[in-house]
Amino acid sequence: MSTVSTETETVPTPEPLAAPVLEAAGVVMRFGGLTAVNDVDLTVRQGEIVGLIGPNGAGKTTFFNCLTGLYVPTEGTVKYKGRVLPPKPHLVTQAGIARTFQNIRLFANMTALENVLVGRHTRTKEGLFSAILRGPGYRRAEAEGRERARELLEFCGLGAKADHLARNLPYGEQRKLEIARALASDPGLLLLDEPTAGMNPQETRAAEELVFAIRDLGTAVLVIEHDMKFIFNLCDRTAVLVQGRKIVEGDRETVQNDERVVTAYLGAPLEGTTAAQEDGQ
Numbered sequence: 001m002s003t004v005s006t007e008t009e010t011v012p013t014p015e016p017l018a019a020p021v022l023e024a025a026g027v028v029m030r031f032g033g034l035t036a037v038n039d040v041d042l043t044v045r046q047g048e049i050v051g052l053i054g055p056n057g058a059g060k061t062t063f064f065n066c067l068t069g070l071y072v073p074t075e076g077t078v079k080y081k082g083r084v085l086p087p088k089p090h091l092v093t094q095a096g097i098a099r100t101f102q103n104i105r106l107f108a109n110m111t112a113l114e115n116v117l118v119g120r121h122t123r124t125k126e127g128l129f130s131a132i133l134r135g136p137g138y139r140r141a142e143a144e145g146r147e148r149a150r151e152l153l154e155f156c157g158l159g160a161k162a163d164h165l166a167r168n169l170p171y172g173e174q175r176k177l178e179i180a181r182a183l184a185s186d187p188g189l190l191l192l193d194e195p196t197a198g199m200n201p202q203e204t205r206a207a208e209e210l211v212f213a214i215r216d217l218g219t220a221v222l223v224i225e226h227d228m229k230f231i232f233n234l235c236d237r238t239a240v241l242v243q244g245r246k247i248v249e250g251d252r253e254t255v256q257n258d259e260r261v262v263t264a265y266l267g268a269p270l271e272g273t274t275a276a277q278e279d280g281q
């Protein structure tokens, strides 16, 4: 918060908002008679980490699928940096949105490095003929791609695992590899679907640090997670979906103190709430 001095008093003025990266407006997704996502608006701004939580079946993954072109929303629009996104996954990736999946989707029999190289292909300009002829342009692009892929593995803590087959990596490292592969497309927005599922507490802590580092490099992040402690440690804002509708959005206190959220989680206090209050945070 900055301040403006007048003759009589100092008036706080709000910081100008950063530019929106993602603007989803009125998104509806129906499957026959079931409305899985119901009129959801969500904005993610440059430099933000935004959380998306909600009970099982609330519509979180369906909403992600609407953002990434896997589903064409029944109604509503999705814009990335002010432009309406084409509803095709590869065009969404090309535009600048990358994602990971709830169920890990790696090429199990390829090495970690090769998996990241696959994620890089939307940023490779060399075409089919260039690849067949393997001319100097292709070889240069290939060398640059490999260097970038190694940097990303290093960044995600997998520098020593470049030549390991994806299927031989421990579960937590497979999740990190998915993130490295997503980052290979140089996204402006990264969508993470339950990035800590199956991780132990140390791996979860490392995943938090990784998400902060991604944000610090200039990629905004939207993350679905059931681990409330992870969400509230990480996110600037969190939106709560219940039965397809966004019932509340705000900072940690706003979400934790909202009665509708508590009711949606069957009246039980949100996991992580007690610890947060004990911390005095």
Ligand SMILES: Nc1ncnc2c1ncn2[C@@H]1O[C@H](COP(=O)(O)OP(=O)(O)OP(=O)(O)O)[C@@H](O)[C@H]1O
Pocket (backbone or CB within 6 Å): 031, 034, 036, 054, 055, 056, 057, 058, 059, 060, 061, 062, 063, 102
């Ligand atoms: N392709 C589909 N066809 C029909 N119904 C679907 C489809 N995909 C999702 N649904 C339904 O939409 C609703 C929302 O599911 P979704 O997977 O988006 O929830 P979620 O919040 O991600 O849940 P979880 O936390 O368990 O992953 C569910 O009732 C689900 O059965």
